[in-house]
Amino acid sequence: MKTVKIGILGLGTVGGGTYEILDMNRELIEKRIDREIKVEKVLEKNMDRLKALGLHESQATQNPDDILKDPEIDIVVEALGGIEPSTTFMLTAMENGKSVVTPNKAAVAANFDKLHKTAQENNVEFRFEASVGGGIPALTAITEALAGNEFSEVMGILNGTTNYILTKMTDLGLDYNEVLKDAQAKGFAEADPTADVEGIDVANKLSILMALAFDKYVPPTEIPTVGISKITMDDIEAAKAKGCKIKLIAQAKKVGDSVEYNVKPMEIENAHPLAGVSNEFNAIYVTGNAVDEVMFYGKGAGALPTGSAIVGDILAIAKAL
């Protein structure tokens, strides 16, 4: 059995979740793809994180080049987050002949073309299923199983924090600030929730979805974006009276030869499949000229769901090596 060697940049929630899955499902994975997946080295300075996962200190480095330039390593998982230095690390890994897997939506959306071009030039793979919808395998579906379709529309509920807040406002009649505080207490919202509640995180994800579905790259900063921080109970009640729910929707659709796109709170009819997507769940709803309407639903965040998508990408690359 061939051994495929992995380097992981960052053992935080997602990097740690990735390691955990590779460890807990090792036997099953080896049986399925006839490859041993070995985590060779991790970039991490917090030794407690290594110990908690059963890794030895000798497997850690604090010098990224020990991974990015190690000729033994086949695949680099970038799980640091943020646009830089993550993008530079990914480019360096590819220039050194390594395939790259990342959940980093900010970096992928900011540098989509550059990252793809570099992968192509170096004849390596660049995969980022986990960057949109966490564990939901929507990107692979769009680019592979649904590749026979011309897409006319992509809609999504792409942020668990805002969907949790809107669900609680709708179901419990509580106002925005009250629910936000509760979400922060439960760990569903960050101490600084701006990127989530103002739709910035969702705009990154829509940028990636559009690039794949429509072959049209729009930088996230150019996507008209409205968050949920101004949504009041009056808005929620007005929607209810019309048989609708307010959801923070990322939407892109073909209109003639151009694509219209935005991120904003929208009233979604209760009968629409997206209206049933509650709490921290995400969903991606796609319309194609062959498949018609199709929706993918699941957990958009969390160590293991996001790790599931990263491991799926690792296995796809490993099988082809």
Next chain:
Amino acid sequence: MKTVKIGILGLGTVGGGTYEILDMNRELIEKRIDREIKVEKVLEKNMDRLKALGLHESQATQNPDDILKDPEIDIVVEALGGIEPSTTFMLTAMENGKSVVTPNKAAVAANFDKLHKTAQENNVEFRFEASVGGGIPALTAITEALAGNEFSEVMGILNGTTNYILTKMTDLGLDYNEVLKDAQAKGFAEADPTADVEGIDVANKLSILMALAFDKYVPPTEIPTVGISKITMDDIEAAKAKGCKIKLIAQAKKVGDSVEYNVKPMEIENAHPLAGVSNEFNAIYVTGNAVDEVMFYGKGAGALPTGSAIVGDILAIAKAL
């Protein structure tokens, strides 16, 4: 650009839909996979079907061997339906070095091991995404993007006819026979609806899902199966009173080292994502130890949705050729 040559067995609804998609999305497909997909020959005696699709009579044959043994053909699409002669045709195609794509759940479920073994022995691909859930790319998701998961449960609404009937009984308060007649008039149910309403079609699909998710093949005839023909308005009302909807559910779950499985009408709580799957739509709901819960929703039948899945399989094979 490399040309990949296809033979299609049967130009009925699904075979015709496959051709239509390859024709209407030709440019986009060539751009996406850098391959020309050429339908070289079709097995079909009805010349009206050829003409309606813009094919020339010279492209048709009535001798299966003209396709199965043509050294020019790379991929055979088996769209005849039924267990035989479809299975024999698929085996012959593989023995002659061709990859095979099929939507034929009856043949795949009846001969799962034999078909896979023959594909392996001949070093060709055997793909059947369209056999479960029509256009919904659930099988590829289970075997590829979610391959890092150990699955604990698979549930599905896998038959559009029965879901349409149950939805109309629930929403309109009409009884089974009344709705069945209406469904037959609208073309949502066959003149002889037995295979649909008695759950036989669903058992075939569950057999395939279990083989992929649990690596456990159970012949469909050994799956305990109850259909919907005995469901009364009293049952529907009793479910409603409990905040549930009756759905025909295919279910398989791990219990210790074994797998429990059956097809039967079940009361599904309104809050469960499967309760929102209405009319002719299908959904597959999967639980994995990494991804947690994930659901795939879309059209489980029809020329173009089913053709979408077949074309996805063709493109996956063509890219690797």
